[in-house]
Amino acid sequence: MELRTLRYFVTVAEELHFGRAAARLHMSQPPLSRAIKQLENDVGAVLLHRSSAGVMLTPAGAALLDEARTLLDQVDRLRVRVAAAAGAATITVGILSDSADRGATRLAAAYRRRHPGVEVRIRETDLTDPTCGLRAGLVDVALTRGPFDETGLTVHELRADPVGAVLRADDPLARRDRLELADLADRRWFQFPDGTDPIWQSYWNGGEPREGPVVRVVQECLQAVLWNGTVGMMPLGHDPPEELAVVPLIDMAPSRVVAAWNEGDANPLIRSLVQIATAAYRD
Amino acid sequence: MELRTLRYFVTVAEELHFGRAAARLHMSQPPLSRAIKQLENDVGAVLLHRSSAGVMLTPAGAALLDEARTLLDQVDRLRVRVAAAAGAATITVGILSDSADRGATRLAAAYRRRHPGVEVRIRETDLTDPTCGLRAGLVDVALTRGPFDETGLTVHELRADPVGAVLRADDPLARRDRLELADLADRRWFQFPDGTDPIWQSYWNGGEPREGPVVRVVQECLQAVLWNGTVGMMPLGHDPPEELAVVPLIDMAPSRVVAAWNEGDANPLIRSLVQIATAAYRD
């Protein structure tokens, strides 16, 4: 008997309907039916009476529902007590300025639920340092984008976004449904300040050294497009800003959304965050 | 977080030694180490302090040990309460007279622990009905041997025993280390009464009709060997009786030790027994 199975049972007992319970559990109905049957074999009693009229709890099922609820409540209490015994915990998360998307939102919600006692400090950073100050020890874990110099860091991919060119809506190329880097070769591009991670810099410049204004945050980059007609770049999937168009660049490698931390840092709060992030970004 | 993991942790916390804990859990050390590490990531705290001096509980670990113990106790209480709510339960187990071996002993112990409230009735039956009265409804589940007519029954293999010929110790063939059925063709064999399952009958006669005394229990069969010089047969693995020798028969198919129940009988107590039996016979 495992806790997962008990959670399944509680859901079915609440819904009294396998299909709806499966939906609430984000799974399909057959494995749920199977899990309940295994639970019945495990406890040695029929828990649910299935008939065409519907699903009903047997006396044994009612008893198990009650017990299972208190058991699952106790698991939450357990988490809180362990966290309290571990002492005041803090984790500092670095987030690249344009990475506060839906995945990060879900991550934050799930992480607060899982570790209610942990103080999460957020440090949002501009585009000049994709590691968000990991190496300097300013953050414990970074939610950011690749590619960048990974030496001394452990990097865990969460997603991969195709990349597009940002152009003024009235730009002749803006009507194209896809572009190649060569189409933009004669344009002015944006630049990052000196000292920026060269892999990162080179990636956003399409591998070539470019001429153009220096930017530090996404807004500056977009403004440069609007006012100076430079080429900008951004991951696809976000809504294009007003007056601008984003056209997929077919010969740019996708930009990997990643979690990164200092190699060898065994802080369980970091590992837990990465684990939760993996689930939060999956769907 | 699953209960299995908590059981692992409690064991490690009690032993303060991964190797010994793994031995107690009947597993090897590496997956245990990994499971504890995952648990630490799950609760977001280091639970054990590993050093060359040994393994120590951290404050968080001590808190979790306490909580986990009460949680696991509660699971046992849950089982009892569900069984009580299910009402007085009875299961009748048929055991073929020579099948009360170590596997069955372990099964009985494990089943009593898992289902303390269930009244288990045992019906030991002689060799004339390998189904132990399943079809007549005399038993819910049979622990027996194959082969027999399986129509209307569901049969689950637990083990397979090679079969040997039982001979008087002074029989010239008794010194051989293996025999074929042909070596015994001119002997008198034992018989089962009329009406015995023909597949079962034929199996123990080596596929041929034979002449010889009718027996109903193993003892009669052995006595017939001793007093009348007939050929007897029995599964290997048991100690040969006094004054008798058991010689492997290389052209007899092994006799399958099985659990069997009436097809479509969904009684969870039966399924649970079969599941526990599978584990009990495995090692």
Place this chain on the structure above:
DNA sequence: GGCGACGATACCCGTACGGTATCGGCACCA
């Protein structure tokens, strides 16, 4: 009697768990 709803069954696939082999660090000792 055809249809729709719903749980059960059959079958496939990927992941995660447990296994063996090996490493790395540390104490103890010659």
Place this chain on the structure above:
DNA sequence: TGGTGCCGATACCGTACGGGTATCGTCGCC
């Protein structure tokens, strides 16, 4: 100081189980 043994961590592999889709069986209900 180098050798040895202990012990937890890591690497890698195979399998069993959990979850998926497709389909069935059964029972109300127009």
